[in-house]
Amino acid sequence: MPVFTPPPLPSSDNRWKIVNGTMRKNGFARHALIETLHTVQSAFGYLDDDSIRFVAQSLRVPLSQAYGVVTFYHYFSLKPPGKHTATVCEGTACYIKGADKLVDAAEKRLGISRGQTTGDGQISLMTARCVGACSRAPVVLCDGEVVGEMTSEQMLEQLERWAVE
């Protein structure tokens, strides 16, 4: 039986070594697909065609399956994130406390819809299903940091700061 040799790293970018490390730790097993995609996304911020192809080939997973997994799970993103990201939680508690108003305010201010990034690549507006900080609803993750009991005014102030930072 021919011995399988994983494909070479796509470039000399050191982040690929981190990705390869995850796969090696899991013995290049097929079931490490999701783990590896997580590593790619945390290293590069998103998943592009090259990275999906590299992971699929390394783990001997059909490309269709790898792409299927990427598009199935909401956590994976095929687009590069903006410099800053506001993630509005849309869990039940946040909905009851008016998270939709926060999204509306941000959409209006930024001129984009949820899930999009401003043209200058400065701010992404995302929504999340529930970040588990329900007791502080409504919650927004500002660059990953939990901000509780957010008001539309605070949201807009944050966006103003980010627009120039």
Add this chain to the structure above:
Amino acid sequence: MTIEELEQVAKSVSQENDKYDFEVNVCMDLACMSQGADRLREALEKASAASGKNVLVRRTGCMGPCSSGPLVRVDPEETLYHHVNAGHADAIVSSLGGAPVPELQCDLNEHFDKQVRVVLENAGYIDPEKIDDYIVRDGYKALLTTLTEMTPNGVIHRITESGLRGRGGGGYPTGLKWGTVAKASGDLKYVVCNGDEGDPGAFMDRSVMEGDPHRVIEGMAIAAYAVGASKGFIYVRAEYPVAVSRLTTAIREARRRGLLGNGICNTAFNFDVEIRLGAGAFVCGEETALLASIEGKRGTPRPRPPYPAVSGLWGKPTLINNVETFANIAPIVRNGGKWFANMGSERSKGTKVFALTGKITNTGLVEVPMGIKLREIIEVIGGGVPGGHQFKAVQTGGPSGGCIPAEMLDLGVSYDALMAVGSIMGSGGMIVMDDTSCMVNVARFFVEFCMTESCGKCIPCRAGTAQMYTLLSRICSHAGTMEDLDLLVSLCETIKETSLCGLGQTAPNPVLSTLKYFKNEYIEHIVNKRCPAGVCNMDAPAPVAVAKEVLA
């Protein structure tokens, strides 16, 4: 590690702790952290060092009443302080040994008196990243006693005797499930912990994994011994990075102490645990979808039988339990099945942790004995609805559950009672709504959730939830008719009867329960084109139907 060694560790740690005159515990759970608990802890450490007093400043998991955060508890006096910030550090430290700081004292006696802490017994008392803190509070004692003194059958018998039912929401008897996996033939078996807390509005499992991670690992190890498994997986949502890091630390520490790995406690028992990350798919809380996800595939459910107990992960017999179920195991083994069965109601034993949120004064985590009246949870423990508003409904069970109206607040909380009124126990989210919430809009919110979270495998769920969403959107604008309402009801029945998995089968619950108790609000929308709560935009243009590819 042997029992003697474990006791030795407990003894030396408690001697170490006794060197301190005071313990200042700072809640570092997500809610308190978001209000500056980390700066507070630094300030307390600095103030303690400067004071020359013998103070141990400890970070802990969730203490409960998040709305009063950041919280600090001073031991041995057990004084609880609320809304503390870094500026209060000096006042707290200088009060040690004297009278407490009056303006910071938290008076929530009623809130705590009604609670019984089993799952949360260590929450607020231990540093989640220190295995020694867990050991000193009887941690891993149950596992080592099990391995040295009990047979696998004896463990299963004790769990069965306790009457524990699955805390993920389904309520399947835990002992029965363990027995089935134990009887299944196979050289390799798995134990899986479902930490994919996908219910929006619920965070009990996050708090347990973050605040007391060893409790989950110990429960899994005991389960593995009982069913004959040697490998475990904890499936955690990627949205919970702190839980992932705390569990990673806990697993490493447990391995180092020989509480995971080969030949645990000098017996022939081998068990190790790995973490698997979810990736934001609600359906992965369904057990067969969860297993597919661990195998690195799309999280689509498959028909049962065969149940995972017979053919689960990679076709091997697999035991799947929820985080809170595993968290109940060690206390049951330590204190006996009868002790647990003495708590709770007729067919729902023990306690249940709820995440109390929404329009309620004391938001946070509460643990109550089963059978307690909803009214007590909401009015006494929760402190009622704030701002002079009127209580309207409480939602349990997330997108699979229902809304319970004010007339039914005297209902005792149990699996069967909640089911009987058209809701479910669920994993423990409890969201309180007041007169500013529109129940039709709430139903639409949940249906939208199920529509986007449907995996797309079976038509009733994929197309049905989309059609339900369109109908509800029509009612929430001016376009709804009474025919739409009839169609909605008949669609609910079809989806319930014909969907493949729990997600689809329960997706109509929020609609059916709001229709049952709040039909007048639907009628008001349709006939008078008015939203009584003022939430829906009744001038909005009639919504267009969902894209064809969803319905194909």
